[in-house]
Amino acid sequence: MEIRIFDDQSELDRYAASLFAETVRRKPDAVLGLATGSTPIGIYEKIVEEHRRGLSFREVTTFNLDEYVGLPRNHEQSYYTYMQKHLFAHIDIRPENVHLPNGTADDLAAECARYDALLAKHPIDIQLLGLGHNGHIGFNEPDESLIGETHVVELKRETLEANARFFASIRDVPTHAVTMGVGAILRAKTIVLAARGTDKARIVKEALQGPITTKCPASLLQTHAHVIVLLDREAGRELE
Numbered sequence: 434m435e436i437r438i439f440d441d442q443s444e445l446d447r448y449a450a451s452l453f454a455e456t457v458r459r460k461p462d463a464v465l466g467l468a469t470g471s472t473p474i475g476i477y478e479k480i481v482e483e484h485r486r487g488l489s490f491r492e493v494t495t496f497n498l499d500e501y502v503g504l505p506r507n508h509e510q511s512y513y514t515y516m517q518k519h520l521f522a523h524i525d526i527r528p529e530n531v532h533l534p535n536g537t538a539d540d541l542a543a544e545c546a547r548y549d550a551l552l553a554k555h556p557i558d559i560q561l562l563g564l565g566h567n568g569h570i571g572f573n574e575p576d577e578s579l580i581g582e583t584h585v586v587e588l589k590r591e592t593l594e595a596n597a598r599f600f601a602s603i604r605d606v607p608t609h610a611v612t613m614g615v616g617a618i619l620r621a622k623t624i625v626l627a628a629r630g631t632d633k634a635r636i637v638k639e640a641l642q643g644p645i646t647t648k649c650p651a652s653l654l655q656t657h658a659h660v661i662v663l664l665d666r667e668a669g670r671e672l673e
């Protein structure tokens with residue numbers, strides 16, 4: 434596991450973006466795994482800058498980690514809207530190459546199977562991950578056991594609280610989400626985990642240097658051969 438600590442936020446964003454840009458330069462039809470949350474926003478800005486400097490995403494395919502259950506695509510807090518706003522509207526990606534779980538599907542089990550079939554056809558070259566305060570990756574919440582494939586998850590209280598800041602009140606935060614499972618995440622050839630801020634310091638330490646346990650889903654990343662962890666000083670301050 435490679436751990437890089439940055440003094441400057443925009444340096445972290447630029448470095449993360451360069452890893453994705455390099456992948457696309459090397460392989461124009463690369464498959465990118467994408468994440469939401471506040472952490473990737475600056476990274477997407479830098480990816481858009483790479484596009485403005487000439488990098489094309491015409492042949493690229495993307496998969497997002499997760500989507501809320503029950504939010505229509507055009508809801509302002511859907512991850513579909515987030516991705517349009519922060520990335521897809523600003524690059525030349527083909528809409529048909531963009532994949533997110535559909536959280537409003539009538540048959541969510543069928544939707545999960547559809548997503549897994551697509552993932553099986555398009556192995557992810559590089560996967561971006563944020564880190565939940567409780568160690569979740571995507572929406573794989575800490576539990577006695579974890580699920581490998583795409584599934585519906587009930588969000589933990591702490592996740593609802595953390596994400597309430599994006600909604601009018603905690604009552605408006607969807608209680609369930611569709612998430613890619615840890616199997617698909619760990620099958621990505623390269624994983625880039627980004628975390629910032631003092632409030633992530635404890636979970637960063639637990640995930641990277643604590644025991645490998647389903648109680649901290651991000652700790653499973655310790656088993657992956659090619660993980661690059663990008664932290665600011667605050668998020669990295671408890672690491673030994």
Ligand SMILES: N[C@@H]1[C@@H](O)[C@H](O)[C@@H](COP(=O)(O)O)O[C@@H]1O
Pocket residue numbers: 468469470471472473498499562563564565566569570571572592596
């Ligand atoms: N489903 C997302 C995760 O993919 C993300 O990593 C996490 C952390 O978000 P933030 O970067 O805003 O701390 O939030 C959400 O719960």
